[in-house]
Amino acid sequence: MGVNHLGYTYGSIGDLLDTYDRLKGVGVLPYWPVHHGTTLSLYYKDPDGNRLELQVDCGTxxxxxxxxxxxxxxxxxxxxxxxxxxxxxxxxAGASPETLIRRPNAPISPIPLEHGLT
Structure with a gap:
């Protein structure tokens, strides 16, 4: 068994989205984009199956x-x-950081099987 979870906090939503776009460009995609309310997070798995969370805080x-x-x-x-x-x-398109990190009003996200929780 490897590392269960590592989280990395970005300084801004722009930094997180730029990283997402860069990783997408080389074929690395998150398995779970989720807005937790306190963070906006993108979960990835590394080649060994370790879960990595790239996230930005959504307030103080x-x-x-x-x-x-x-x-x-x-x-x-x-x-x-x-x-x-x-x-x-x-x-x-130039949306404000406040708009980008605002928690949407939607149903609870299912936890993907890749996340390793049942």
Missing amino acids: VEEANAFMAGDAFAANPIGISFDREELLKAYR
């Missing part, structure tokens, strides 16, 4: 704590899937 520590204490987190502690290509398109 205080905002994250308030979110996790609220009804939205109680109703959906996993997160919401998002369309990474639509997000990249909006970024390239």
